[in-house]
Amino acid sequence: MGRLVLSSVSKKFNNFQALLDVNFEVEDGEFVCLLGPSGCGKTTVLRLVAGLVAPDDGIISLDGKKINGVNKECGFVFQEYALFPWRTVKENIEFGPQVKGMTKTECESISKHYIDLVGLSGFENHYPNELSGGMKQRVGIARAYANNPKLLLMDEPFGALDAQTRNLMQGELLRIWETEHISVLFVTHSVDEAVYLGDRVVVMSARPGKVKDIFDVKLTRPRIRTGPEANIIRDSVLKSLSTQIKLASHEYI
Amino acid sequence: MKFETGKRGLLINILSLIVFTLVWQILVILARNDIFNIPFIRLRDIPTPVETWYALVGSMFTRIYGPSFTYGIINHVYASLVRVIEGGIIAFIIGVPVGIGVGYSKFLGNLFNPIIEIIRNMPPMAWIPLSIFIFVSGGSIFIVFIGVVFPIILNTIQGVRSTDTRLIDAAKTLGASESMIVKKVVIPSALPSIMTGLRIGLGVGWMAIVAAEMVIKSPVGLGYFIWNMGDLGRYSEMVAGMIVIGVIGYIMNISILLLQRRFINWVD
Numbered sequence A: 001m002g003r004l005v006l007s008s009v010s011k012k013f014n015n016f017q018a019l020l021d022v023n024f025e026v027e028d029g030e031f032v033c034l035l036g037p038s039g040c041g042k043t044t045v046l047r048l049v050a051g052l053v054a055p056d057d058g059i060i061s062l063d064g065k066k067i068n069g070v071n072k073e074c075g076f077v078f079q080e081y082a083l084f085p086w087r088t089v090k091e092n093i094e095f096g097p098q099v100k101g102m103t104k105t106e107c108e109s110i111s112k113h114y115i116d117l118v119g120l121s122g123f124e125n126h127y128p129n130e131l132s133g134g135m136k137q138r139v140g141i142a143r144a145y146a147n148n149p150k151l152l153l154m155d156e157p158f159g160a161l162d163a164q165t166r167n168l169m170q171g172e173l174l175r176i177w178e179t180e181h182i183s184v185l186f187v188t189h190s191v192d193e194a195v196y197l198g199d200r201v202v203v204m205s206a207r208p209g210k211v212k213d214i215f216d217v218k219l220t221r222p223r224i225r226t227g228p229e230a231n232i233i234r235d236s237v238l239k240s241l242s243t244q245i246k247l248a249s250h251e252y253i
Numbered sequence B: 001m002k003f004e005t006g007k008r009g010l011l012i013n014i015l016s017l018i019v020f021t022l023v024w025q026i027l028v029i030l031a032r033n034d035i036f037n038i039p040f041i042r043l044r045d046i047p048t049p050v051e052t053w054y055a056l057v058g059s060m061f062t063r064i065y066g067p068s069f070t071y072g073i074i075n076h077v078y079a080s081l082v083r084v085i086e087g088g089i090i091a092f093i094i095g096v097p098v099g100i101g102v103g104y105s106k107f108l109g110n111l112f113n114p115i116i117e118i119i120r121n122m123p124p125m126a127w128i129p130l131s132i133f134i135f136v137s138g139g140s141i142f143i144v145f146i147g148v149v150f151p152i153i154l155n156t157i158q159g160v161r162s163t164d165t166r167l168i169d170a171a172k173t174l175g176a177s178e179s180m181i182v183k184k185v186v187i188p189s190a191l192p193s194i195m196t197g198l199r200i201g202l203g204v205g206w207m208a209i210v211a212a213e214m215v216i217k218s219p220v221g222l223g224y225f226i227w228n229m230g231d232l233g234r235y236s237e238m239v240a241g242m243i244v245i246g247v248i249g250y251i252m253n254i255s256i257l258l259l260q261r262r263f264i265n266w267v268d
């Protein structure tokens, strides 16, 4: 399970219309990428879905249940990792199970499973400041998964990584996603990343934030990054995006 | 401040102490021989480092003169330290929860802020006369408390308020309740600031106790010792007491820094 529906969602910050009439779905088990110019409200969409902020208008529902207050069925993976620096790798991953009141043994079997899954065996007792960026984000992913969410929200999770680590982590994410099949809503700035990862790519436009286009990426995995079909899709996404960026920048001129 | 580390750093540290002591010795000797003097200062009356050293050694332990005795510096240090630790513990127990409440809750912040802002501007010494007549005993512990509690409260507030909101968001999405967030996110993230507050507070408390002991007459305590030695004209012992105060303050500061480094090793 894990079907997310946003219907006619709007959000204002003071007098600034951040999102206006946003509609899209993430099907059960689907990997959807959210793309758009800076400031178009991608993070806001994720925060609304997570229930960290409430929409002014419209309905967000997960498996038919309207989201009201913090949505504990979502896992959130942050761009700058947002790991608890005073907790070791293992303790970070056990945070969710712990606050849910699970026993020590349950917590440990969960953290062991996800530490193995994300390939961090041997680093259980390291603190975040002893890890590289890629490893930190593995912890971030494992911590979100450890709560057994129906939907994973990822806000530019690999944005701070170098290109090589980023490619590696994309592969790792797909591998993890394929073993623990849950829905993913993945925000990125990179068209390449969106087309490599997503079953669908949602392109947003800015001021106010709206859904502009939705592209299906019907390519089998493992995908070839530079394959001809991928290039065609990338082209159309880029076009949709670049008119957006032009429009957005026009308003500043 | 930046420090040289390793052997070279230590060497420079030791050298500076030696130079300071030498200059002190030379200045006093020059003044005593009427060769050089700083105007308006009776340099000749200052004990030399050598005299101070002998006074320190000589008055380190309890001495018995027939039927009466005087406490040694060790006893005075112990008495003052116990007061600082007692006052410090009470200040910690009260200051940390107050700081967390005021830092975390807007309501408590508005409620307590004016009181904290006014009282914290009254130096611990200003409380001494009051404490003399309201406390039957333990007045000097109260003075320490006043000195320690405000640095702890203020640093705790600052630590709580600077908690990374993304960490709070992360905890929320992981299912943490409000009280869990305070316990498992806000407090750990404020811990370095709380320790800094404790360190600064104990420094203030250590200064406050010396002042308090000078005024609140108790037969033992470093402040009392210095005052008493001054009264008796035994300036070498007096200066020895002053140096002991400085050294112990320094050791307290370093010990907490080391504790902090040892147990809060996750800070970048």
Ligand SMILES: Nc1ncnc2c1ncn2[C@@H]1O[C@H](COP(=O)(O)OP(=O)(O)OP(=O)(O)O)[C@@H](O)[C@H]1O
Residues within 6 Å of the ligand: A013, A014, A016, A018, A036, A037, A038, A039, A040, A041, A042, A043, A044, A045
């Ligand atoms: N809490 C807030 N208060 C006021 N304005 C906000 C708040 N959160 C977001 N905004 C505004 O809403 C708009 C959308 O922000 P958001 O962070 O969702 O954009 P984004 O698409 O994630 O941008 P980026 O690609 O730079 O991360 C921005 O103009 C931002 O300034």
Ligand SMILES: [Mg+2]
Residues within 6 Å of the ligand: A042, A043, A044, A155
């Ligand atoms: Mg964003």
